[in-house]
Amino acid sequence: MTPDAGPREAALRVTNLHKAFGSLDVLRGVSLAAHEHDVIAVMGASGSGKSTLLRCINLLDIPDAGEVHVGGELIHMGFDRRGQRTPADPRQVDRIRTRLGMVFQRFNLWSHMTVLQNIVEAPIRVLGVPRRRAMEQADHLLRKVGLYDKRDDFPAYLSGGQEQRAAIARALAMEPEVLLLDEPTSALDPELVGEVLKVIDDLAAEGRTMLIVTHEIGFARAVSSRTIFLHQGMVSEQGPSRQVLDEPRSERFRQFLSGGDWGRSALTTPSQSGENESP
């Protein structure tokens, strides 16, 4: 999958990314490259920094060190008056973000807008696409994710699976160069997982460049071209998905893969149960 990496720039290149929250080192030098049409599965135990990695890529979190290139363009970083690392040019960040589609674990649809409004909002307001065109494109996307009949509903009236498909359509409407998906099915009831995976599967077949955080091993094997395993803030294993997933080299990864249960229950251990407890 990577032989043509040579002359052409990677769609997304992350180099030596570091991120700490207080004294907690979450990312300790993560590097990866996604070339056009690559589908990379990111795996790792809960709290291993998968979400943080995605959030650092589009700067929802500010990395402490390291570089992010999108389509060859480096996101420039500087320092603010208090010495905090910060993007040198906020406009560049906004621009880069339009080229990276993000699909959140909890969908994060705008609840005061209908599905259709959610999808056309950014193309119209941020990209300046004419309303007519944005609507046409939205209709097309809605058919593709199977939500055409729900276009005028508010998110509160959708099922989780429908919400996530709407969120994917919203991200696609920006025609992003790379799609970042953060555990797109982990907030869904088991019977709804399939419909979302199906949509992502179709996107992969179209040749979309994607970075998918997922715990669905079968799905990763079927859809992703490469898999990386995050452990203790670093990429501890990576390679072609079939190879890596079928013959994991490290003990940790083997444990992770075999303990299907362990991988699942990890969803609800430390980092997330913390959120629920807060009063």
Add this chain to the structure above:
Amino acid sequence: MDLAIVWESLPRLLEGAVLTLEITFVSLLAGLCLAVPVAIARLSHRRILWMPAYGYMLYFRGTPLLVQLFLVYYGSGQFQPLLDQAGVWFLFREAYFCAVLTLTLNTAAYTAEILRGAIIAVPRGEIEAARSVGMSGLLLYRRIILPKAFRLALPAYTNEAVFLLQATSLVSIITLLDLTGVARIIVARSFEPYKLYIAAGLIYLVITYTFVLVSRRLELRLSGHRREQPVGGVGSASGR
């Protein structure tokens, strides 16, 4: 009981009620326009923005409306030469202007506090989703944060509007003939205090609950998109 005096006065009381409503709506509207930037400034991380907003909100929420009204209406007299020079003295001579100005400043402070709470309550995820598609700054506020915050703030804001409606009765103290002002004048001439004040009180009651009813309807309509409960509002004593 002889209610003739009430029936006779009714047209004038209603005229007063019209002024009451006018002052209420003008101040509410102007106050809302002022409250939005104040709330945003209050939430800023920059000191030159949040500190003045904080001071303004503290002062206008921490002192009685009556003092504020007197400060503007009578207090401005102390600066007559200055205001004259600036060419605005003729405004401050008008009780109407002073009343609307004070009520606007006052309600804006309360509204800013309501909006601040509502803005904080806008789900982080929805804001991050907006950022992730390249929205920021004013666009982010205008399209995502404020529309959402306004809806969250609506119940509390309805309360604020009711409080302001009642608070306008103070303008009678600086000689305006609002509903209370008319009642007071008629009382001064007729010496029939309880009948007229009760009549005025009933008119206020009717206006208040009509307004509450209408805004609850509006709330329901505007919250068609949402199943969860709005924030704040319940039993929270605003007021002056």
Add this chain to the structure above:
Amino acid sequence: MVTLDLHGYGWMLWRGLGLTILVGLGAMALAVTFGLLGAWGKLSRYRAARGLAGTYTTVIRGVPELILILLVYYGVPTLIQDLAARAGHDLRVDLNPFVAGIATIGLIYGAFATEVFRGAFQAVPRDQVEAARAFGMGRALMLRRILLPQMWRFALPGLGNVWMVLIKATALISVIQLEELMRSADIAARATRLPFTFFFAASLFYLGITIVSMVIQGRIESWSYRGAQRG
């Protein structure tokens, strides 16, 4: 720092402040009383009590404070005189502005305290009540020993808000000539022809009360939350 030259009227403001706080405390005590009664009415089994309490809060919330103050101070004595006259007595009733002020403000904020107490009673976990029942406590005993003591900590933040609004509302009773802070400032302002100076000074006094109250409320709240969280 800017210093306000009060031209020797400073003592008057301080005296006014004293009276304002006095009226405030008196009215607050009354408001708490009315509030407890009102909450009892609203949560009562008796329809009449519920209706009465409901009317009370509805009317108070729908009618401006100023109207109520004028009604109590000027209306009530006249009403009594009229009724007496009809019965053939010639009576002259005058209300003391201090008493009228406390009564009216207390009555008004009793309505707000009613909502606070109602919420607080309802916030006490049901199983506390059930436990009391299980031990054979009667309604009155349960109210006194279980509900009331637990209710307070839920009521405190709300009562703090009521106090802060109430103390500002006392400025209104200057219209019935009670020489509290606002009226004192008014008198001084007229005498010196320095209205801004005195009203501003008065406003700072009120602001002072508000800030002190906020600090105390913060303390009380953190104190009353001990043991309230958890579980």
